[in-house]
Structure formats: C-alpha cells, structure tokens
Amino acid sequence: MATPKSPRFDREGALSRNYSTRVGRSDRRISRPYRRPITPLFTKFEGGDIVENAQADVITSAMWSNNDGEMKMGDAEIFTSSVQDAASGVYYKEFYRDNPQLTASAEPQFAIAYGHYHGSGSAPISQYASAGKTPTKSIYSQYANLLLSAGDEQFTIGNVNETSSIFINVNRQRFKERIDPGNWAITISSSNIHQGHSPNPGVGSNITLTDDSSANQASLGDFGALYKVVSGSIGITTDTGAIIPSSKQYGWFYPDMGVIMLSPRLLEQDIDETNYCWCPGQSGNIGNANTNATLNQVVGMFTSSNTLIPQGQISNSFAARSSERVFATHYFCRLKNAEYNFSNNPTFTSGSQGTFSHPSMYKDPKVYITTVGMYNDKNELLATAKLSKPLLKSFTREALIRIKLEF
Numbered sequence: 001m002a003t004p005k006s007p008r009f010d011r012e013g014a015l016s017r018n019y020s021t022r023v024g025r026s027d028r029r030i031s032r033p034y035r036r037p038i039t040p041l042f043t044k045f046e047g048g049d050i051v052e053n054a055q056a057d058v059i060t061s062a063m064w065s066n067n068d069g070e071m072k073m074g075d076a077e078i079f080t081s082s083v084q085d086a087a088s089g090v091y092y093k094e095f096y097r098d099n100p101q102l103t104a105s106a107e108p109q110f111a112i113a114y115g116h117y118h119g120s121g122s123a124p125i126s127q128y129a130s131a132g133k134t135p136t137k138s139i140y141s142q143y144a145n146l147l148l149s150a151g152d153e154q155f156t157i158g159n160v161n162e163t164s165s166i167f168i169n170v171n172r173q174r175f176k177e178r179i180d181p182g183n184w185a186i187t188i189s190s191s192n193i194h195q196g197h198s199p200n201p202g203v204g205s206n207i208t209l210t211d212d213s214s215a216n217q218a219s220l221g222d223f224g225a226l227y228k229v230v231s232g233s234i235g236i237t238t239d240t241g242a243i244i245p246s247s248k249q250y251g252w253f254y255p256d257m258g259v260i261m262l263s264p265r266l267l268e269q270d271i272d273e274t275n276y277c278w279c280p281g282q283s284g285n286i287g288n289a290n291t292n293a294t295l296n297q298v299v300g301m302f303t304s305s306n307t308l309i310p311q312g313q314i315s316n317s318f319a320a321r322s323s324e325r326v327f328a329t330h331y332f333c334r335l336k337n338a339e340y341n342f343s344n345n346p347t348f349t350s351g352s353q354g355t356f357s358h359p360s361m362y363k364d365p366k367v368y369i370t371t372v373g374m375y376n377d378k379n380e381l382l383a384t385a386k387l388s389k390p391l392l393k394s395f396t397r398e399a400l401i402r403i404k405l406e407f
Contacts, residue, residue: 040339042375049332056325060180063170063320064109065097070319071109073303079106080299090122090135092169093299110170110318114298115140117154117163121294136164136294143167143261147223147254157249157263165251166298168260170320175258177324181213181227184320185234186260188301206315207267208233209260211253224256234319255323326406333372335399343367366394372401 062069080093081100092113098106119137155162187208211227218225229251251262350357368390374383385403393399
C-alpha cells in the first residue's frame with residue numbers, strides 16, 4: 001500500500017486562482033482582469049501572542065530640556081517669563097532654559113516660591129487685606145496641605161517649627177514620576193543684602209545641597225517618600241567638620257512630589273560662619289517686612305543675581321535626574337507565508353488589466369513591511385510600530401515581529 005504524500009501548499013495553484021484561469025486540461029493560461037486576492041486585512045492576536053512584563057523597569061534620565069543633566073543658573077543661563085511674572089509673579093517664579101520672550105517653544109523647568117506661616121515677606125492681597133492674607137501665607141498653606149500629614153500646619157525640623165520656607169517645585173514634565181533620590185544636587189549663593197553685616201564685605205559664599213538617601217532609608221507618608229536635605233554632592237554627603245557636618249539638615253526632599261523644601265533659618269547659620277542673616281526670610285531682613293521683594297531676593301540666591309561672588313567664579317547650578325517605572329507589554333505579530341504578500345499601493349499593479357507593475361512578481365509577489373498598525377475591535381487605529389528597516393515578505397518567507405509598548 002502506497003504511503004500518502006504529505007499535503008503541501010500549492011503556491012502556483014493559489015496564484016493561478018488569483019491571476020488566471022485554466023482552459024480545458026492543458027496548462028495554458030490566459031490573462032484576465034486583475035482580481036484582488038482574498039487576504040486578511042487584520043490578524044487577531046491569540047492568547048500567547050501578548051506577554052506582559054511581571055515587573056516594571058526603572059528608567060532614569062537627565063531631567064532638564066535637551067536631555068541635559070545639569071543646568072547652570074547664572075543670569076545669562078536661566079530665564080523667567082514676563083507673562084508668568086505679571087500673572088502670578090508675587091506667588092512664585094518659573095525658570096526656563098531658553099528665553100520665553102524669544103523662543104515660543106521654551107518650557108518651564110522648575111519654580112521657586114517663598115512661604116511664611118504668618119504671611120510676612122509680601123504685601124497683603126488687596127481684596128483680602130483686612131483678613132491679613134498675603135501671597136507668602138497662601139504659598140505656605142498650599143505646600144503644607146500638599147506635603148504634611150493631616151492635622152499638621154507647619155513644617156518642622158528637629159522639633160522646631162519652620163515658620164518660613166523656600167520651595168523648589170520641579171515641573172511635572174521634567175521629573176516624570178519622581179526625582180531620582182541621590183541623583184540631584186543644587187548649589188546656591190549668599191545674598192548681597194547682608195553685605196554691611198559680614199566681617200568680610202564683598203566676599204560671598206555658597207553651599208551645595210543634596211539628600212541623605214545614600215546613608216538613610218526614606219520615611220513614607222501620604223506624600224510618598226521623604227528624605228532629609230543635607231550638604232554634599234550627588235550621591236555623597238559631606239562630613240568636613242564643624243562648619244557643614246553631614247548630619248546638619250537644611251530641609252526636606254519629596255521625590256514623588258518633585259518638591260524640595262529649604263529652611264532659611266538653618267541655611268543662614270552656616271553659609272559664612274558668621275551667623276549673620278544669609279538668605280531672606282529671617283529676623284533683621286526683608287523676610288519680616290510686608291514687601292514683595294522677598295521672593296526676588298530668594299530668586300537671587302539661585303540665579304546668582306544677588307551674590308557677592310564675582311561673576312567669573314559663580315558655580316550656581318541644579319543637577320538632577322528623573323526616574324520612572326516603565327511597564328511593558330510585548331505583542332508578537334506572526335505573519336504566515338501565505339499572508340500579507342500583496343499591497344494596496346496603487347503602484348503595485350498597472351493598466352486596466354491589473355497586471356503587476358514588475359513582471360518578475362508574477363507567481364512570486366514580494367512586499368516590504370515597514371509599519372504595523374494595531375487596532376481595536378472597532379477597527380480604530382490605536383498605535384503604529386515602525387520597523388528599523390523594511391522587512392521582505394513573500395510566499396516563501398514568514399515573519400515574526402515583536403512590538404514592545406511601554407507606558
């Protein structure tokens with residue numbers, strides 16, 4: 001008994017049914033008008049074609065625009081917006097890498113605000129003057145509501161209420177999910193408003209701050225993780241003796257909120273070893289006056305505009321990296337040899353008879369895959385995947401395309 005032969009795909013027969021008809025018993029074929037082959041427009045994913053990552057990948061990247069990890073903060077290197085300044089400049093200042101007056105695409109990088117629990121440091125809001133409401137009081141209350149636990153009204157460091165605070169708020173688009181702990185440092189300068197008090201007039205000081213994540217675990221709360229702000233460079237806290245020991249805290253760092261809170265009270269104690277007021281917001285300077293100059297003085301600490309340090313020696317900067325968890329789903333697109341070998345492109349055929357534009361494709365059509373579209377059950381396009389280079393597809397070739405969607 002003869003063993004039956006295994007069935008095989010009749011490519012010639014498939015093509016002849018699409019492009020010709022048989023006459024009698026001969027193998028002679030006659031051309032007929034092109035009839036588009038019946039091929040699937042969509043292929044539904046099967047259960048095993050979709051694989052989700054069990055764990056997210058943590059991706060860190062440079063935080064500032066143009067994929068820059070460090071932003072210099074001299075007067076000619078950082079800009080504010082006159083439009084934002086006119087609208088909300090008494091509350092906070094936004095900072096840009098490019099001049100927003102000259103570059104329409106300029107994006108805010110971070111904002112600086114000064115808050116005071118009792119409202120000192122800014123003039124009362126006109127319509128609420130009788131109630132004693134000021135921009136600094138509003139700012140302090142807003143960040144207290146955002147960052148403190150229920151029932152707490154004031155920021156505290158070492159069991160001391162910080163009635164005044166400086167807030168650095170990074171733009172959400174820049175820090176994405178969080179500021180990467182241990183991967184940021186900011187250098188700020190002393191203000192020249194105390195030039196007459198210092199025993200060394202004309203000599204300014206600066207300090208570099210980071211978090212203590214390299215040495216301590218984060219505290220956790222409704223606001224997410226919480227670290228102390230200490231002196232040091234990225235990933236390293238300093239321990240240089242009595243002037244700025246690593247155990248000295250200068251504020252709080254909220255990586256999940258993109259906020260750094262600094263204490264003027266603690267900063268002024270160490271910056272020039274004099275215990276004279278170093279930055280705005282404390283006794284003996286404009287922090288307790290009802291003027292709108294306090295915020296501008298705070299801004300000067302970051303942009304170097306108030307510093308006593310000669311411009312050629314300015315090193316103010318803000319280096320940081322963002323961090324985000326990326327979840328990925330892999331889609332496997334399996335193209336069998338008899339599928340997706342024809343194109344809807346009008347140049348694929350020519351003439352009223354619908355013949356191939358290239359005669360060599362008769363019985364052996366070829367296409368190049370460049371894009372994969374992903375649709376829902378309503379045939380609505382949801383995503384497209386671009387191949388790095390065109391992929392040849394024919395009746396003698398199958399393809400497996402892996403698409404990775406990250407979110």
